């Protein structure tokens with residue numbers, strides 16, 4: 459799968475979401491700018507996959523992501539915290555916009571990433587893609603104003619703490 463990266467533009471949105479209108483692109487770019495503005499590094503980089511602009515079906519392995527942004531908040535000493543924003547296809551060929559707080563796993567078995575919190579906004583019915591972007595961006599902005607401590611997010615989600623994880627030995 460080919461991912462392209464850079465700042466988002468109306469042209470890119472037209473490519474990724476065929477059938478959406480200029481007014482939608484404007485709202486989406488506003489939501490995107492709001493997210494970029496509050497990123498700690500001020501980084502405006504997004505990744506996207508034009509291959510997934512059309513629903514690729516369910517035969518291909520992995521989640522068909524169309525657009526993705528990762529915002530690392532903390533990464534040191536085997537401990538990390540980061541936010542994700544992505545637009546992907548559901549198994550039914552519907553779009554959804556997802557945001558999540560990814561946090562390091564300190565379970566006895568290392569599962570990799572856990573979600574301290576997440577929000578999935580399905581597109582369709584009365585919810586337009588632009589509305590889904592706005593809802594997801596608002597949630598992500600709220601998280602960015604919150605704790606940057608991975609342990610705080612694990613506690614919130616009821617996940618094993620790092621202290622407990624370390625007592626089992628390295």
Ligand SMILES: [Zn+2]
Pocket residue numbers: 563564565567568569570572
């Ligand atoms: Zn785990």
